[in-house]
Amino acid sequence: MIQEAQQEILLTTGIYDLIKDHIRRKKATVEEEEVLLKQLKKAKQVTRKNLPLNVVTVDAKVTIKNTVTNEEEIYTFVAPDRAKRRNNTESILSTMGLALVGCKIGDVINWNFNGEEKQMKIMNVERLA
Numbered sequence: 001m002i003q004e005a006q007q008e009i010l011l012t013t014g015i016y017d018l019i020k021d022h023i024r025r026k027k028a029t030v031e032e033e034e035v036l037l038k039q040l041k042k043a044k045q046v047t048r049k050n051l052p053l054n055v056v057t058v059d060a061k062v063t064i065k066n067t068v069t070n071e072e073e074i075y076t077f078v079a080p081d082r083a084k085r086r087n088n089t090e091s092i093l094s095t096m097g098l099a100l101v102g103c104k105i106g107d108v109i110n111w112n113f114n115g116e117e118k119q120m121k122i123m124n125v126e127r128l129a
Contacts, residue, residue, distance in 0.1 A: 009039055009102025010055050012048045015092065016040065018080075019101070022093050031112065036098060043102060054105040054125050058092045062100060063124040067108065072123065077101070 011019070019040060023033050048057075056062050061076045075096055076089045083091035092101055099111035100122065108121045 009043045010051060010104070011043045011045055011102045012051055012057060013045050014048070015057060015101060016043060016045050018093065019098070022098075027093070028098070032095075032098065039102070052104065053127055056100040056103050056122065056125055057127075059127065059129040061124075061126040061128060062122065064100070064120045065123050067119040067121055075100075076128070 019036060022028060023036055026033075028036060051057060056077065058077055058079050061074060063072055063074050065072045076087075077092045077094075077097050077100075078089045080091040080093050083089050083094070091097055095111075095113055099109055099113075099120070103109055103122055105122050105125055108119060110117060110119050112118075
């Protein structure tokens with residue numbers, strides 16, 4: 001089962017609309033859709049310039065740590081049309097992007113990845129643009 005971040009998430013209006021459209025087009029699994037709709041209900045929308053620098057959003061390099069294995073991974077999230085494997089960029093609408101978007105440094109997120117429950121902590125967020 002997917003568990004959402006327990007805290008309120010912060011999203012720019014553009015990202016909020018992008019996620020709603022993603023759900024509307026049935027691009028998310030039923031399980032993801034349920035969690036995303038709950039998160040959108042409690043999400044706080046802000047303008048891009050009012051989004052704190054420590055919040056995961058598009059055009060951000062994010063370091064996470066698996067709280068079980070202590071392994072760190074780095075993801076660079078971009079707009080869906082700019083995501084390219086060869087550039088090591090990931091769509092903000094990928095499973096990992098949807099799990100982390102709107103969360104901030106220090107938050108711990110539980111999310112189901114292909115049937116495997118993972119708990120991750122956001123260690124760092126670096127804006128690229």
